[in-house]
Amino acid sequence: MAMNSKRINSRDMDSANRRAFLSNCGMGFSSLALGAMLARDGVGRVNDPQDWQPPNGQPHFPPKAKSVIWLFMNGGVSQAESFDPKPELTKYAGKSISETPFADVQNPEKLKLARVTVINDANGQQRNKLYPLQVGYRKYGESGIEMSDWVPNIGSCADDLAVIRSMWTTDDNHGAQTQFHSGRHMLDGEFPTLGAWVHYGLGSLNDNLPQFISMGNREYWNIKDGHYLGPAHDAVPIRVDPANPLDFGKPAVGLSEAEQKLGFDLVNGLNRLRADAYPNDSALEARIKAYELAFRMQTSVPESLNFQEETAATHEMYGLNEPETKEFGMQMLATRRLVERGVRFIQVQHGAGGAGAWDAHGGLKANHEKNFKAVDKPIAGLLKDLKQRGLLDSTLVVFASEFGRTPGTQGSDGRDHHIFGFSVWMAGGGVKGGVVHGATDEIGFHAVENRHYVTDIHATILKQLGLDSRKLEIPGRKRLDIDHGKAIDEILKT
């Protein structure tokens, strides 16, 4: 694909300057992400504090993980029926919370952290009547972590999981999705998401692939990530469809590979030759590099989604042979292939429709049964596959949703949004396996032990990637302490 630079060089290009330019724009794209490169060239600003440096693509300290897989269940997963079983709910089923020994959970002082977006909304309310567990639970693995019967496959990976049962957030509506990703309540505005920060801070693992990819359903919340970091740090959305994985990913009108190749050579040659009239033009140099990556992406992205070379056992492992698990299974398999090829951050959102498929205001049992059926096996497949390929140590997997669901019932058979205590788990990337961190009270209402706001998850991930979020700040964009969060060191291997 390299143009015949000798040939051009032999014409009217003679200055040393020209040679330097050509070599600078050649194939040696080094290991820096385009984003990081552009950040270096472009994000600096007049009058910036003298101690501020835009990121150079290198971690700030030795990293434990290279890639992040961010699994997000849209709508809100019931903690009690998944990773934080609460038998007291069954024991006191039908009782009003005030009639139980746990009446104090509704002490108004304790409910204060809620920051209401939609006042008097039908959802996001206190639900007083305790609703019994809709599924059984058991101990999994040697570690014996208790999880529900809806997650037998994830359960079989228990000894690789660190379950955090003490999360809280503040938006009692689905703006909490944005909040979980950016760390800020929607009433504060829009802020870069974690993936964008990682993309902004770290260089590329593979010069042929975008470094921040999103898959799945993201209709409900804003599809941008970069915000003030700029659209260069938005996730590149892909579809698990090798024929059409990217927007504008292939010519709208058929062009042969040879034609495309010649077209690419033509453009690159012309751009390089323009350096004659416009020497030392950093935008021109960046344009050439971007163009090269675009050309490579057209083949590298579809290639990474081609499952034909995967064995039947792998297909089975990810649930590709069952209709219920096939869709998410394909996304998980694509995820592994992308991680394997060197993609930094992969964000997969599960659950289409409304504010997210998991939003079980009614019919919780049927809802969660179906949704867990769709994701349980594929996620376990991913964890096991990463492990057997030796990738789990360097890949941090996170399972989360914007909030949990109320201990009390909504309507006759649902649970409402619940922000005061819910669960997240992490695996791989230097996270300890088989541990439970933090706890909620007896009915899973409040996180009472080792409480963590959502940005603590961010901080934990950044730490494993070797990044200090305070060094990523952009002058003029003040971040608060809570935006940075605190790493959950207790769940990290030393």
Next chain:
Amino acid sequence: MRFLESNRFRYAQLLESVAVLLMGLALHGAILADEHDHYLKSVRPVLQSRCFACHGALKQEANLRLDTVASMLRGGDTGQAIQSGDASTSLMVERIAAHEESSRMPPEGEPLLASQIEAIKKWLNEGAIAPPNEQPERDPREHWAFVAPVRPALPVNTAANPIDAFLSEKYAEKSLVPQQDAEPAIWLRRVSLDLVGLPPTSDELKNFELDHTPQAQRLVVERLLNSPHYGERWGRHWMDIWRYSDWWGLGEEVRNSQKHMWHYRDWVVESLNTDQGYDQMLQDMLAADELHPNDLKRLRASGFLARQYFKFNRTSWLDETIEHTSKAMMGLTFNCCKCHDHKYDPISQEDYYRLRAVFEPYQIRQEMTPVGIDFQKDAIPRAFDCNLELPTYVHTRGDDRNPNTSRSMEPAVPAILRWEPFSIHPVSLPKEAYEPGLRDFVEEAYRRDAESNLMVAQKKASEAKEQLDKAQGVPASESETENAARKTAIDVATGEFVIAEKSSEKWRLELEAIAKRFAADRAKHGETPVDALALLVRAAAISDLSLALAKAEEGVARAELESLKSTPATKEASEKKVADARTALELAKKQMDAPGEIYVSMRGAEKSAESNLESEESRKKAFPKTSTGRRTALARWLIDRRNPLTARVAVNHIWSRHFGRPIVATVFDFGRKGAAPTNQKLLDWLAVELMENNWSLKHIHRIILSSDAYRRTSSNRNADPKNLAIDPENQFLWRMNAIRMESQMVRDSLLALAGELDLKMGGPPLPAADEKSRRRSLYFFHSHNEHNKLLSAFDDANVLDCYRRGESIVPQQALALENSSLAMEMVEQITKKLTGENPMAADVDFARTAFVRLLASEPSRSELEWMETSMQKIRSLSENASSENAAKQARLGLVRGLVNHNDFITIR
């Protein structure tokens, strides 16, 4: 990427300031630089960034200042802050190193780093030596941007254009040698794209090349400024700054901004084209409802305030209004004062809430237009003062759940920027402004609507009659079942016919009622004698009741028909409906006996819900007859000749868009934390020039575009090597800056070059996903949730905040230009056009023409050869390289390549 100045620029600045510092030290002789190095390098900067805000020029908490060593020694309420030679007894150390959060300084944010504390201790232990003549922080009121601009004297040099005179002064000062002019065709492309957002046509290129007269450039500028497309191009710029957005929400529910915002967009475009003064534009955006309450065209301007609408939280809504009015129009960052006094600028938290009080009463309503009565189809979103008495409280720590209700804030602008009392004069509104139903076209619109409904109803009635005749025409039969069916058919047709008749009657009465209601409304708001008014009101009330009666009769007819059609399963329910309808009819009849004076006034406007809690009834409240005049007062203050910020902020935005880089880099922050102007005289001169020429924006464009600076090449080639060393980032404009085309321009240029552009202006937006439209890109629906995919790839305007467009360079852009159907179609059209001009052209000639047309630049010999070779290679993919198809493919390939050329999407 919002911040475009590169790092190297920063280094240059840093070097410069270090140099100045060193010079200063040298001047003070005797002192060894390194003796104060430690204080200046490791102590003062820490104090400056963490302590000065409360203990410096801005504020002196506890009467303590820490901005000079002398003042530290002098101390404050609790004594000396430092003890020279002894860190351990220095109060400062005690406080910054305190373990208890309650006694630790600084009180906000994180504690100082251990290394910073150590540095301070070291300095203290070594004697706390002060640098000679240490100056305290300057009084913030003296900050350059808080002092009104005065027209600076022109430098004594030969430049004809003041801009060049001021720039030349800097060249001389910095020993920079300006670059030569760009090729004429490049200049023409630059100025065309810059002013109208479209590349020059081939005729324009040719004519310009042939015109060697001295006024050639001036004529081009005039032609472009007079083009209606100037307003479209610059309208989009100002829409960026003013955060234009179509509505967004959840499903059909409007949560942000408002429907029909395009009226505001059209107002922006038209105002620019007619060169409304910038001062007039700001006034109308903030207060057209008070200044021109009956001028619907000008009321469109208050779309600026309608855009701020947020359904779920009034505080967020007003916070955004304050933040972005301040950033866009005043170049001030007010938002941090929401929670605490400003750390850098002399603006207090109370100032913030005083400014909020200016906006507190305003709400949004949709004003009916002559188009019709359906507010969903068309209306003008506009501001009006709704809650005149609503108090404004300071929110403790910025938390809206915690207002300090002991004192309400008076509306005002920040004290530091007040040169006279902020005087507010309430405005009495004309009757049509608070009773928009009185506008003539409103009656007309209701009548038109009723008339068309009547026509539909009458048509239905005659059809029903036909059906009935048909049913009755069926001859009676011997068969009982057939007869029963015949009877049912007749009954149903009769029922349908009765309904249709009643419905026609209803619409006829509706027409009558409309006339009577309007007559009564007019009389109510006119100088009608009491008796006459009473008669009109009574007539309207009777008319309304007759209408209600007709509706009730229609209701009974409908219920009866439904009952006739009912099955055993639905029988009971439908019989109940009949009974209910009959009761309603009886009630309507009874009401006719005592008509009273109640009738429905015609609505000429619909208020947008203040929040998700506002009831329908509350939304229908009468509009106030006065407006507070607060926003007018704010607008007048903004455009006052003594306002130090407004004109400077405006010319800085204009400059930035012509030259690709502003004079003040922080375009929305001219405060003390913002960047210093690279050339304050130039900025001030332009600001004064704007104010003294009726705030004519075209006047400023003209001056800028006729400058030598604007003519220069954007290339570094043949530049004086010193330039690159002294000012590698071209801070002082010794050459032109290349600018990446904005998203709209990329698409519009492709369409224009292909001859496909549809130049129809204005009107409702195109759907964001419309790939077939050939209209200009600013007409796409553009909101937070919906944006055109192709435009998004090129840093389209972020509707939340877009004071400068990003100029990112990412692979998705190449994919969009290479692969999108629009780009491919335009490539085909451009190729066809160029081929048509010279079908027999040799490849090399075709390549040359295409290159010049797309890039407005002559290809070099090597570029030409490369293009020819490439075309040859594409030909060789075909079976017969000299066939017509091979030639076509080669040309298509070439044009596709040029569209992807860096210089195609760059304004050189």
